Amino acid sequence: MSMLRCIGYNIGSYFYNSVSSKRLIKLQPFTQKNVVHILGNCYYPETNENLNHLTFNDANIKIHDLIVATYRQKYSYLGNTYLSSDAGWGCAIRATQMMIVNALVIFKDQMQQIVDYNSFEHQQNKSQAKELIYDRISSLLSIHNIYIQQVIKTHNPKGTNFLPPSVCCIAISSLLQEWDKKPFNCITCLNHIPSCSCPTLYLIPRIITFTEHQLILDSLALSQSRGFVGGIGESAIFVFGCQGTTLFFLDPHYVQNAGDFGYFNPPTYQIDISLISSSVVFAFMCYEENECEELRTIFGMGKVPIVAREFTSTKEIDGVEVLDF
Structure with missing residues (x-):
């Protein structure tokens, strides 16, 4: 990529926020009709008779x-x-980073049985997760390390190509899987969902047709769900929950300096499921084999790889070629 082209992108980033024309709908107050699903948890209105349920107030705390x-x-x-x-x-890379690090925080909190988001232990888990995606080569899941992965280079010949979410997930799962300190396995499942012998984050790329939108809602209602990377047109987003057919998401399309990481109150938006793009990558955290089997049933996938069968000509009988597999 030429120096002038790079400089043009670098300079353009200073004006991005002022010229961006996106018109997103900020997250509205929850309705009292439906439960809210966020990253594997279910939240109920405060008026619900069962006081043991997580409430809408808990959902708002989680979102922020x-x-x-x-x-x-x-x-x-x-x-x-x-x-x-x-x-x-780079929106698909940023959306994928969000999906992975938020899943990591949930995993560590659950292992330590942390329920107080103000606790030192939880804030430490968040800080350690953020360090993985700081914009520097020393951070495992940084854009610097993702950018040089072979699968990224193959799909990014110009250096600034729009990257499909599935490509970003393959790159980031490979980096995480090779990490000697990884707290769980991370596998991108292209045609099968392998068995779960230890905690595993499964990333499942999928092309969703309009008639399969219920699959998205069903997936977000699972306790294994860690959201998905989807898109609005070619703008990648991280969808972390839903209520009814309304999806909740975080949007990476805002430029900040590399040293200023995240917002005090992250901007949260909503979109009707009918407006989501067809290409998505789901994330699920599984601890036991029965949780994997539930995913196989929902996505119609098996436990072992699908091997393409090759036709070979072995002989002729009465002038007719006989093919074997």
């Missing part, structure tokens, strides 16, 4: 505790380029 990753600028150059900003093209 989420880690946000956005476009960045003023970081060290990416790979063998002069790019110091991902504004305008």
Whole structure:
């Protein structure tokens, strides 16, 4: 990628926030008709008779505790380029980072039985998760390390191509899986869902047709759900929950300096499921085999890889070619 092209992107990032024309709907107060699903938990109206349920107030606290990753600028150059900003093209990487680090915080909190988001232990878990995606080569899941993965380079010949969510998930799951300190396995499932012998985060790319929108809602209602990376047109977002057919999401399309990580109160938006793009990548945290089997049933996938069968010509009988597998 030429130096002038890189410089153009870097300069453009300074004006991105002022010229962005997106008109997103901010998250509205929950209705009292339906329960709310957020990252594996179910939340009920405060008027619900069962006081043991998580409430809408708990849901709002959870939403404001989420880690946000956005476009960045003023970081060290990416790979063998002069790019110091991902504004305008890196949204799928940022949305994937959000999905992974929020899943990581939930996992650590559950292992430590943390329920207080103000506790030192929870804040420490968040801080450690954020460190994984800081914009520097020393951070495992940084854009610097994702950018140089072979699967990214293959789909990014110009250096600033729009990257499909599935490609970003393959790159980031590979990095996480190779980490010697990984707290769980992370596997991208293209045609099967392997058995679960230890805690595993399964990333499942899927093309969703209009008639399959119920699959999205069913997936978000599962206790294994850790949201999904989807899109509005070609703008990638991180969807973390829903109420009825309304999806809740975090949007990475805002430029911040590399040193300023996240918002005090993350901007949260909503969108009707009918407006979501067809290409999504679901995330599910499974601890036991029966949870994997539930996913296989929902997604119509098996436990072992599907191997394409190859036709080979072995002989002729009465002038007719006989094919074996």
